Amino acid sequence: MAGLDSVGEKTRDKAGPRAGLLARIRPFTGVIALVVLCAVFGSREPRFLSPDNFFNILNAIAIVGILAVGQAFPLIGGGFDLSQGAIASLTGAVVARLMSQHGLPMPAAIAGGLAAGMLLGYINGLLVARVGINPFVATLGTQIAFFGLTNVYTNNQPLSLGNQADAFRQISFGQVGMLSYGSVLFLAMVVLLAFTLRLLPYGQHLYTLGGNEEATRLAGLDTARLKISTYVLSGLLAAVGGLVLTARAGQASPVAGTGYELQSLASCIVGGIALGGGLGGAWNVLLGAVTLGVIDVGLQMAVNAPNWRPVIQGLIILLAVAVDARARMRR
Amino acid sequence: MALLELAGIQKSFPGARVLSGVSLELDAGKVHALVGANGAGKSTLIKILAGAYSRDAGEIRIDGNPVRIRNPHEGLEAGIGVIYQEFNLVPDLSVAENILIGQEPARRLAGLIPLMNRRELFRAAAAHLEELGFHLDPRLPVKELGTGEKQLVEIAKALYRRARILVLDEPTAALSRRETERLFAIMRSLQERGIGMIYISHHLEEVFAVADRITVLRDGRNVATWARGAVTEAELVEAMVGRAVAAGERPESRAGAPVLTADAVSGRGFREVSLEVRQGEILALTGAAGAGQTELLWALYGAVPIASGGLRLRGQAVRWSSLRDAIRAGVLLSPGDRKAFGIVPTLDVKTNLTFADLKHWTTAGLLNRRAQREAAVARIEKYGVRCSSPEQEMQTLSGGNQQKVVVGRVAERNGVVYLFDEPSRGVDVGAREEIYRLIRSLAEDGAGVVVATPDIQEALRLGNRVGVMRQGRLVLTEPAETVTEHAVLAAIVGG
DSSP: OOOTTTTTHHHHHHHHHHHHHHHGGGGGGGHHHHHHHHHHHHHHHHGGHHHHHHHHHHHHHHHHHHHHHHHHHHHHTOOOOHHHHHHHHHHHHHHHHHHTTTOOOOOHHHHHHHHHHHHHHHHIIIIIIIOOOOHHHHHHHHHHHHHHHHHHHHHEEEEEEEOGGGHHHHHOOOETTTTEEEHHHHHHHHHHHHHHHHHHHHHHHHHHHHOOOOHHHHHOOOOHHHHHHHHHHHHHHHHHHHHHHHHHHEEEOTTTTTTTTHHHHHHHHHTTTOSSOOOHHHHHHHHHHHHHHHHHHHHHHHHHHHHHHHHHHHHHHHHHHHHHHHHHHHO | OOOOOEEEEEEEETEEEEEEEEEEOTTOEEEEEOOOTTTTHHHHHHHHHSSOOOOEEEEETTEEEEOOOOOOHHHHHHHEEESSSSOOTTTSSSHHHHTTTTOOOEETTTEEEOOOOEHHHHHHHHHHHHHOOOOOOOTGGGGGGGGHHHHHHHHHHHHHHHHHHEESSTTTOOOHHHHHHHHHHHHHHHHHTOOEEEEEOSSSSHHHOSSSEEEETTEEEEEEEEESSSSOHHHHHHHHOSOOOOGGOOOOOOOOOEEEEEEEEETTTTTEEEEEEETOOOOEEEEEEEESHHHHHHTTTTHHHHHHEEETTTTEEEOOSHHHHHHHHTTEESSSSSSHHHHTTBBBBBHHGGGGGGGEEEEEEEEOOHHHHHHHHHHHHHHTOOOOOOBBBBGGGHHHHHHHHHHHHTEEEEEETEEETTTTTTOHHHHHHHHHHHHHHHHHTOOOEEOOOHHHHHHHHOSEEEEEEEETTTEEETTTTTHHHHHHHHHHTTT
16 A cells, blocks of 8 residues: 555655656756756857847747647647648738738738638648548648648739738737737737646646547547647637738748748647647747747857758757657656 | 476466466377466466566476577477467568568578568468468468468468477457368368467367367466366366355345346447346456457447447437447446556546546636545545545556546446446456445446456356356356356356
8 A cells, every 4th residue: 555655756765866856856857958048048148148139039939839839739639730830821811812802801801810720720630530640641731732722822922911011010010018919929829728728628638638549538528529629729829820920021921831830849849748649738838939939049149150050959959859758768 | 208398387477376387298299278267377378388478487398308488589499389369460461471571581682682582482482381281372462361361371480480389379269160160170280290289269169179188277277187088068167167256255136127228239249139237236247358248348338339239228229329428328338458448647646537527627617626636536535546646647556546546437427327347457456346346336326237357256256147248149147146157157168
């Protein structure tokens, strides 16, 4: 009886005090790594540690961060979404065209874009949950198709935002104090994700879905509907990201979203949301997105060889994931 | 001199002694059948012979010489080929490639780069098959073969590696009657070639048809060996029966009104099963592994389809379009194989105990986490789950405590019928008694309960009525007062 009560303690005793310290700081390793990174960049370039730069980083990661919040849903549920970048491009184009060519007022055009994002996500969900295609293959296929659709829809030309362009650009450039609207939107999405995961039954069911789909199904939950919903939400958040992207560029470019899905995936993974599902939370999304932003901006300021930046960036991502993988294996 | 001798083989797993001294002899060209109830130790013995498990004590001798078998490779090297129920074949490769896998004939390109000599491969395989008298096309991909033919490929593969001893584990379980007869004919021809065979089966009829000698395994030891013809089916069953369940331990039958009735239901894995579960009683279903109990429970729960026949709930015909229909009607399942179907290993105990009925702690769409935690604490207490806190990760619990969580989560839901599949699988003795108590209390509160278990003793101790399944059919149901272990075992082995 006593043996079962103290499984955790026992392993800690066996591993000695040093392992005990490691085990205790493990939840904070991500934060510690972030602080170390900031210290390193700050020592090479003092401007890096200025408050201005902090808000600059937050603004820079807003779009990727919003997409990463969306990515968290399928990821926790045991899948992932590679079509986010394409959805962001296509929905940006939809909003632009609704405003400039159909003369819709901005709120209606935005609603149309968000609805389009949910519809595209729903298609992903159907392919994964009803047709039974592996999420990697399904969303890779829709990524290609959605980018193609964007080209058809825009005729390969950037679309202008029409006479509401100035108002629309506020979505990215408007300020609340030091924060850009884009940053505010990102932080709001993180809070909404935390709320969903912690305070709605839906959130807990996502974790059980990702942790053991068959057990979740046998307990009577509609796993197909749950899965579809994660892709709908990912599509919706990709569309929100697409709004900020379009606002920032001042036009809807058909290739604007290229590669964003990989950055959003990287944010989640660096932050500690496991591939394979069932683990992670809103905090991990925030941490991952900020870490990638710090690396990106820090390298721009501290390293003068632009071609080397992605190499260093990739190595840091691999290091983060490797440390996490080792920690998991040791358990 | 015997071809194969086992002397005093012992094997223990943490908390359980599985083999406590098994000795037997197999002569060249003979078939030695091994029979016994579930849990007698047959599978463990096979795995020791194959080199998949190491033995704790005892000796294996071939031609009188002790051999070391520490891994599957050494097993084959020693001349022992094990044909499991699950085949180890690569479906996309041809028959020839599967037979010669790892021993493909090679020729060297420019004296350096080894290339597979495909012509030689097919020639060698064809010659081998012809010599054995197996009519198989060596070029056919294995996935296009039927079960019986795949089995022949496995046998050919073992014999190509010069196996002189074949261990056949329930070889006819998935075969048609015609395939079974062909297998028996092949076994006779292998006997003429001097191959010795250990034949494991639940079907005494077959054992009498093929075996030269028959050994009964019980509680991890060999209790009797006979030459064929020197023993009757009744004597064999008698020897297989273990410790009798004391009369006082037997539950009494209670006859409430029927809650769930199945009328000649058939589906994948079960055929024309008719049964009724009455209020306040436990119906315990037993049978050999794979006899269809699990499939039947899943079908009663709506988790797999029923192809024909119907269900009635309190006399009203019902059809489940999904398992959620069954749950709404109060039919609940605690699945077996908790790792695959029961627990979410990476989440905490609290979530595992409560995720199926979060609506109890949800108001206006919001989950009250404190109420959820309090309920989890109460359930941990009620079901005797030993954990350091409700936040302990599920996969760090012992098997018994994991099972209590699964059982508790199901028992907490409002049910009229509870289905338990192997509720004590991989569970220590103490936890087992607690799970039994819980199952009994559900029945005492008026629910109908079905328990499926491969363990006869468990079925006799739990069931107010005991049912036996054999090859997908319910072949026996009897009240606990009158049923004997003997009768149950006889029904399982087809006596």
